[in-house]
Amino acid sequence: xxxxxxxxxxxxxxxxxxxxxxxxxxxxxxxxxxxxxxxxxxxxxxxxxxxxxxxxxxxxxxxxxxxxxxxxxxxxxxxxxxxxxxxxxxxxxxxxxxxxxxxxxxxxxxxxxxxxxxxxxxxxxxxxxxxxxxxxxxxxxxxxxxxxxxxxxxxxxxxxxxxxxxxxxxxxxxxxxxxxxxxxxxxxxxxxxxxxxxxxxxxxxxxxxxxxxxxxxxxxxxxxxxxxxxxxxxxxxxxxxxxxxxxxxxxxxxxxxxxx
Amino acid sequence: xxxxxxxxxxxxxxxxxxxxxxxxxxxxxxxxxxxxxxxxxxxxxxxxxxxxxxxxxxxxxxxxxxxxxxxxxxxxxxxxxxxxxxxxxxxxxxxxxxxxxxxxxxxxxxxxxxxxxxxxxxxxxxxxxxxxxxxxxxxxxxxxxxxxxxxxxxxxxxxxxxxxxxxxxxxxxxxxxxxxxxxxxxxxxxxxxxxxxxxxxxxxxxxxxxxxxxxxxxxxxxxxxxxxxxxxxxxxxxxxxxxxxxxxxxxxxxxxxxxxxxxxxxxxxxxxxxxxxxxxxxxxxxxxxxxxxxxxxxxxx
Amino acid sequence: xxxxxxxxxxxxxxxxxxxxxxxxxxxxxxxxxxxxxxxxxxxxxxxxxxxxxxxxxxxxxxxxxxxxxxxxxxxxxxxxxxxxxxxxxxxxxxxxxxxxxxxxxxxxxxxxxxxxxxxxxxxxxxxxxxxxxxxxxxxxxxxxxxxxxxxxxxxxxxxxxxxxxxxxxxxxxxxxxxxxxxxxxxxxxxxxxxxxxxxxxxxxxxxxxxxxxxxxxxxxxxxxxxxxxxxxxxxxxxxxxxxxxxxxxxxxxxxxxxxxxxxxxxxxxxxxxxxxxxxxxxxxxxxxxxxxxxxxxxxxxxxxxxxxxxxxxxxxxxxxxxxxxxxxxxxxxxxxxxxxxxxxxxxxxxxxxxxxxxxxxxxxxxxxxxxxx
Numbered sequence: 001x002x003x004x005x006x007x008x009x010x011x012x013x014x015x016x017x018x019x020x021x022x023x024x025x026x027x028x029x030x031x032x033x034x035x036x037x038x039x040x041x042x043x044x045x046x047x048x049x050x051x052x053x054x055x056x057x058x059x060x061x062x063x064x065x066x067x068x069x070x071x072x073x074x075x076x077x078x079x080x081x082x083x084x085x086x087x088x089x090x091x092x093x094x095x096x097x098x099x100x101x102x103x104x105x106x107x108x109x110x111x112x113x114x115x116x117x118x119x120x121x122x123x124x125x126x127x128x129x130x131x132x133x134x135x136x137x138x139x140x141x142x143x144x145x146x147x148x149x150x151x152x153x154x155x156x157x158x159x160x161x162x163x164x165x166x167x168x169x170x171x172x173x174x175x176x177x178x179x180x181x182x183x184x185x186x187x188x189x190x191x192x193x194x195x196x197x198x199x200x201x202x203x204x205x206x207x208x209x210x211x212x213x214x215x216x217x218x219x220x221x222x223x224x225x226x227x228x229x230x231x232x233x234x235x236x237x238x239x240x241x242x243x244x245x246x247x248x249x250x251x252x253x254x255x256x257x258x259x260x
Numbered sequence: 261x262x263x264x265x266x267x268x269x270x271x272x273x274x275x276x277x278x279x280x281x282x283x284x285x286x287x288x289x290x291x292x293x294x295x296x297x298x299x300x301x302x303x304x305x306x307x308x309x310x311x312x313x314x315x316x317x318x319x320x321x322x323x324x325x326x327x328x329x330x331x332x333x334x335x336x337x338x339x340x341x342x343x344x345x346x347x348x349x350x351x352x353x354x355x356x357x358x359x360x361x362x363x364x365x366x367x368x369x370x371x372x373x374x375x376x377x378x379x380x381x382x383x384x385x386x387x388x389x390x391x392x393x394x395x396x397x398x399x400x401x402x403x404x405x406x407x408x409x410x411x412x413x414x415x416x417x418x419x420x421x422x423x424x425x426x427x428x429x430x431x432x433x434x435x436x437x438x439x440x441x442x443x444x445x446x447x448x449x450x451x452x453x454x455x456x457x458x459x460x461x462x463x464x465x466x467x468x469x470x471x472x473x474x475x476x477x478x479x480x481x482x483x484x485x486x487x488x489x490x491x492x493x494x495x496x497x498x499x500x501x502x503x504x505x506x507x508x509x510x511x512x513x514x515x516x517x518x519x520x521x522x523x524x525x526x527x528x529x530x531x532x533x534x535x536x537x538x539x540x541x542x543x544x545x546x547x548x549x550x551x552x553x554x555x556x557x558x559x560x561x
Numbered sequence: 562x563x564x565x566x567x568x569x570x571x572x573x574x575x576x577x578x579x580x581x582x583x584x585x586x587x588x589x590x591x592x593x594x595x596x597x598x599x600x601x602x603x604x605x606x607x608x609x610x611x612x613x614x615x616x617x618x619x620x621x622x623x624x625x626x627x628x629x630x631x632x633x634x635x636x637x638x639x640x641x642x643x644x645x646x647x648x649x650x651x652x653x654x655x656x657x658x659x660x661x662x663x664x665x666x667x668x669x670x671x672x673x674x675x676x677x678x679x680x681x682x683x684x685x686x687x688x689x690x691x692x693x694x695x696x697x698x699x700x701x702x703x704x705x706x707x708x709x710x711x712x713x714x715x716x717x718x719x720x721x722x723x724x725x726x727x728x729x730x731x732x733x734x735x736x737x738x739x740x741x742x743x744x745x746x747x748x749x750x751x752x753x754x755x756x757x758x759x760x761x762x763x764x765x766x767x768x769x770x771x772x773x774x775x776x777x778x779x780x781x782x783x784x785x786x787x788x789x790x791x792x793x794x795x796x797x798x799x800x801x802x803x804x805x806x807x808x809x810x811x812x813x814x815x816x817x818x819x820x821x822x823x824x825x826x827x828x829x830x831x832x833x834x835x836x837x838x839x840x841x842x843x844x845x846x847x848x849x850x851x852x853x854x855x856x857x858x859x860x861x862x863x864x865x866x867x868x869x870x871x872x873x874x875x876x877x878x879x880x881x882x883x884x885x886x887x888x889x890x891x892x893x894x895x896x897x898x899x900x901x902x903x904x905x906x907x908x909x910x911x912x913x914x915x916x917x918x919x920x921x922x923x924x925x926x927x928x929x930x931x932x933x934x
C-alpha cells in the first residue's frame with residue numbers, strides 16, 4: 001500500500017533528520033578539537049594534552065573521585081532508607097518521595113546561593129577539599145536515583161522476601177544488605193550510573209564554590225586553549241554515553257524473565 | 261506474651277546499634293536521611309528565603325524583594341520565561357514526534373533501544389559540554405558557520421546571536437527534546453492498541469481516532485511533560501553560564517552577576533531575592549506538573 | 562504509627578530550619594604557619610632587618626596568590642622572579658577570577674592553608690573590604706604619592722593604566738576616534754573585556770565612551786548610549802575577549818586596559834592601541850595583605866618585592882604604569898626605555914571616586930542589559 005510506504009519513508013527521513021541534528025554538535029566538537037587553525041590540517045595535540053596538562057588531569061581525577069564518593073554516599077544513604085520505608089514505615093513513603101523529588105524544584109543554583117553557612121561548618125569539620133562537594137551532589141542526584149531504585153523496589157515483592165528472611169532469623173541489617181539489595185541491584189546500578197553522569201557534568205555548584213572540577217576547568221581552559229576544552233567536552237560526553245549504554249544493557253537483562 | 265507475631269516490631273537489632281525497644285522504633289531509621297536532607301537541602305533553602313527578606317545589615321526589610329520589580333530583574337525574568345516556554349514548546353512538540361516514531365517501532369528493535377539510550381545520555385548532557393558543542397558548531401570558526409560561509413557566502417561570524425537569547429533557545433532545545441522523549445514515552449506506550457481497534461470498529465478514520473481519542477487521552481501527559489521541560493529550562497544555569505558572558509539576559513545569570521560582580525557591590529541579599537523568585541516559579545510549575553501527573557495515571561497508568 | 566512518623570519528621574525539619582538562621586561559622590583558631598608576630602607586623606622594622614623578613618618568609622616557604630593571570634601586567638615574570646629569588650613556592654589560584662572572587666575566596670577559605678595571602682583588587686571591591694586587610698608600610702612607602710595609598714598602609718595602589726581600544730591593524734583600519742567604531746568596517750568586531758556590571762575593566766571602558774561623548778564621571782548615560790548605537794549597528798560582539806579569541810581573529814577590536822593591549826601586541830602582529838586624548842580614564846589596582854593570611858611573612862615580603870625598584874620595573878615591562886614611576890624617574894632607577902614606550906597620554910588622568918563609581922554602577926545595573934540586548 002502506498003500509504004504505508006509513504007509513512008515508512010517519511011519515518012526514516014524524520015529519524016535521519018533528528019539523528020543529524022543531534023550528531024552535528026558532537027561532530028563539530030571532534031572537528032574543532034582536531035583542527036589546526038588557519039591551515040586546515042588535523043592534529044591530535046588537544047587530545048594528547050588532556051593526558052598531559054596537569055590542571056586537566058587533576059580536574060579529571062577530582063571529578064572521577066567525586067563521582068565515586070557521590071555514588072557511595074547515595075547508595076549508603078538512599079538504599080537503606082528506601083528499603084526501610086517500604087518495609088517498616090510505609091506511611092512515610094509520601095514524605096520520602098516528596099523530599100527526594102524536592103531537588104527538582106529547588107534548583108542547584110538556589111542551593112549553592114544559600115549554602116555558605118553550611119559549608120563553613122563543613123570545611124571546618126572535614127577540611128577544605130573538593131570532596132566536600134559530595135554532600136551537595138548526593139542531594140542533587142536524589143531524584144534520579146530515587147526513581148530508579150523505586151522502580152526496582154516496586155517490581156519485587158519486598159515484603160514477602162523480608163518476612164521470609166526474618167522468619168529464618170535474619171536481623172534487619174541482614175535483610176537490607178543481603179536479601180533486598182541484591183534483588184534491586186539493577187535499579188541501584190541504574191541510579192549509580194545516572195549519578196556519575198550528572199556529577200561529571202555538574203558545573204553550577206562547583207564553579208560558584210570555586211572548586212576545580214572537570215567542567216570548571218573546561219571553561220577555564222577555553223579562554224586560553226579552546227581545542228583542549230572541546231576535546232575534554234567530547235571525551236566526557238562519550239564517557240557518559242558509554243556508561244548509559246551499559247546501563248541500558250543492564251536494564252534489558254533485568255526485564256528478561258530471570259527467576260519467576 | 262509467648263506468642264508474639266513473628267513480625268513484632270523493634271526486635272533488639274531493629275536498627276544497628278540500637279538495643280532499646282522504642283515505640284517509635286521504625287521511624288528512627290529515617291533520621292539519617294532526614295538530617296542529611298535537612299542540612300544540605302532545607303537549610304540552604306530556608307537561608308535563601310529568610311535572606312531575601314533581609315537587608316545588608318541583617319534586619320528585616322522588603323527592599324530586596326521590592327527590587328525584584330526593577331527594570332533589569334523583570335526583564336531577566338521575562339526572558340527566562342520566554343526561553344523556558346519556547347524551548348519547552350519546541351522540545352515538547354518535536355520530542356513527542358520523536359517518541360511517536362520510536363513507539364511505532366517493534367518493542368525490542370535496535371531502533372527503540374538505541375534512541376532511548378541516546379536520549380538518556382543527551383537529556384543529562386546539558387551544561388558546559390553542550391555549550392561548547394554548539395560553540396564548535398555555530399560559533400566563530402565553527403563547523404556549520406564555515407560550511408555555510410563556503411556554500412552560501414554567509415558571514416562566518418553571524419551576528420553572534422548564539423551568545424544571546426536566540427542562541428540559548430536553540431541550545432536548550434537540544435536537551436529538551438530527549439528529555440521529552442524519556443518523559444513522554446511511557447504515556448505513549450500506555451495507549452492501548454485495543455482502543456484503536458475499538459475506534460476503528462466503530463468506524464473512525466485515522467484522523468478521527470487521533471483527534472477524538474488519542475489526543476485527549478495524551479493531553480494531560482503532554483502538558484505535564486511540557487511543564488517539566490519548562491521547569492528544567494528555567495532552573496538551568498550551567499549552559500547559559502558557559503555560553504553568555506555579556507549582559508545577564510536570564511534570571512540565573514543575574515544571580516551570578518549579583519554574587520560575583522566587582523562593580524555593583526553588596527548584592528548578596530538581592531541574589532537571595534532572585535533565588536526566591538526562582539523557587540516560586542519552579543514550585544508553581546512543578547505543582548501543576550504533579551497535579552497533571554495524577555490525572556494522567558487515571559487512564560494510562 | 563503515623564503521628565509518630567510525622568512527629569519525628571517535623572521535629573527533624575524544625576530543628577534544621579532553626580539552625581538555618583543562626584548558624585554562624587565557627588571562628589577557626591588560625592593555626593597558621595607564621596608566628597602571630599609576623600601577622601601583626603606593620604613594617605620591616607617589626608622583623609628587624611630585611612634579611613630577617615626574608616628568613617621568616619622562607620621558613621613559611623609558600624605564598625598563596627589569587628586572580629593573577631600570567632599575561633596581566635607581566636605577572637608571569639613577577640611571580641617567577643619572586644619565587645626564584647627568595648626560594649618560596651608561589652601558589653597561583655584562579656587566575657581568571659575577578660576582584661570579588663578574591664574576597665569570596667578569602668572568606669570561604671578562612672583559617673585554611675589555601676586562603677589567599679595577598680590581594681590585587683579593583684577600586685570598588687578594595688574600598689569596600691578594608692577591614693579584611695592588614696596594614697603594612699613597605700620600605701619604599703614614602704616615595705609613593707599620597708593619593709595612591711592609605712595613610713596606614715592598609716592598601717596601596719600598585720600599578721595602573723589607561724582605558725584603550727586595542728585593534729588588529731591588519732584587519733581593521735586605523736582608529737583615530739571612538740566614533741570610528743560605529744563604522745561599517747567594524748561590523749561584528751568590537752568586544753568589551755567583560756560585562757560592565759560585573760568587571761571593573763569593562764566598567765571603565767563604558768566610562769571612557771561616556772566622557773568621549775560628552776558625559777563625565779558623574780554621568781555614564783552617554784557611554785551606555787554609545788554602546789547601544791554600537792549594538793544597533795551590529796558592531797558589538799557579546800563575546801569575552803581572551804588571548805585565544807584575539808589570536809584566532811574572533812575579536813579584532815578589544816576595549817581594555819592599555820597594558821593588556823600592550824601584552825597582546827607581543828602576540829599578534831600589527832596589534833595597536835588607541836587611548837582617546839580627551840578621555841584618559843585611568844585605573845589603578847589596589848594591593849593589600851590579607852589580615853588572616855596563612856603565610857604573613859611571605860605576604861609582606863611579596864609587598865616589599867612588588868614596591869621595590871625591581872618589582873615596579875617588572876610591571877613597567879608589562880605595559881602598566883608603576884605607582885612609584887615619578888619617584889623612580891627622579892632617582893634614575895626607572896627603566897626609561899620601557900617608560901617611553903608607553904602610549905602617549907595627554908591631559909589629566911581621570912579617576913572616578915568611589916561615590917561616583919557607585920552612582921554610575923547603579924545606573925548601569927538598571928540600563929546596561931536593556932541597551933545591549
